Amino acid sequence: MDQIGDKWCLLIFQEVFWGINSFNEMKETMGVSRGVLSDRLQWLESVGCLKKAPDRKGGKRLVYHLTPKSIEIYDSALMALAWERRFFSNPELDAVELTHKSCGKVFSPQMRCRGCNWEVQAKDIEYKPGPGAARDNRDKKVRRRSSISVENVPSKRSVYRNLINIVGDRWTANVIALSFHGLRRFDQFHSELPIATNILTDRLKFLVEEGIFEKVLYLERPKRYEYRLTEKGDALYPWFVSILQWGDKWCDTPEKGKPMRLVHKPCGLTLRGQATCSECKGVLRAKDVEFSLGD
Numbered sequence: 001m002d003q004i005g006d007k008w009c010l011l012i013f014q015e016v017f018w019g020i021n022s023f024n025e026m027k028e029t030m031g032v033s034r035g036v037l038s039d040r041l042q043w044l045e046s047v048g049c050l051k052k053a054p055d056r057k058g059g060k061r062l063v064y065h066l067t068p069k070s071i072e073i074y075d076s077a078l079m080a081l082a083w084e085r086r087f088f089s090n091p092e093l094d095a096v097e098l099t100h101k102s103c104g105k106v107f108s109p110q111m112r113c114r115g116c117n118w119e120v121q122a123k124d125i126e127y128k129p130g131p132g133a134a135r136d137n138r139d140k141k142v143r144r145r146s147s148i149s150v151e152n153v154p155s156k157r158s159v160y161r162n163l164i165n166i167v168g169d170r171w172t173a174n175v176i177a178l179s180f181h182g183l184r185r186f187d188q189f190h191s192e193l194p195i196a197t198n199i200l201t202d203r204l205k206f207l208v209e210e211g212i213f214e215k216v217l218y219l220e221r222p223k224r225y226e227y228r229l230t231e232k233g234d235a236l237y238p239w240f241v242s243i244l245q246w247g248d249k250w251c252d253t254p255e256k257g258k259p260m261r262l263v264h265k266p267c268g269l270t271l272r273g274q275a276t277c278s279e280c281k282g283v284l285r286a287k288d289v290e291f292s293l294g295d
């Protein structure tokens, strides 16, 4: 998530998946400043998630293309869309239709375990340290949450903007990820993350306002609260798994191997989540999925 989890990077991928791939088109459709857009595009090129090449119409103009690495973010985009549609409703979002060409049905994406084909849920996962387990040694950074709200992005292709708004910040994403491991208290989050206390306070407040956490009193004197995932927060799990799997495959994993192993309790196997069709339960491939935005 350190590589691609920034709000603007997630928005850029969303546009490129829809075929919007020139600088000017992106700038216009995302309502982003030239400086921010060019900074993020350069970053995504430097980590191998975008490459510049002539457009397919044979022109000389250079546009941004997905790479083998970024094409695999597709699963997480499907999970993001499924979450967004479950918890939000607006005419544009409701008009989105996904058709699975293999079975011919309109479907909703679900994440299932490759081992047993059960739907993946946070409560069914056990975490074991992998061979590359280590402490988080990243620098303490105090980057502020981007003040520009994703809600103001004009693009109608931005179909999972609420998810991006919530997770598109390195700290909110990290805090939610830790809560899937059972962490609930301020001090627990603080000891696991290289984060300043005022920033952590700010992010927890934001996540409560967004309905991802419920703030629950667990001690009367002195008053102490803990942060529990709501149904809406819990349902982000497949998106996190898809990003985790992507990171294990494409980002710098320690030489020794993956830092963490997820065990799917219903089948006892190491979890490998796959994006599947709600109708035929088949695994979804990008070329078998037809998107329509209504009109």
Ligand SMILES: [Zn+2]
Binding pocket: 113, 114, 115, 116, 117, 118, 264, 266, 267, 268, 269
């Ligand atoms: Zn399983």
Ligand SMILES: [Zn+2]
Binding pocket: 100, 102, 103, 104, 105, 107, 277, 278, 279, 280, 281, 282
């Ligand atoms: Zn299907």
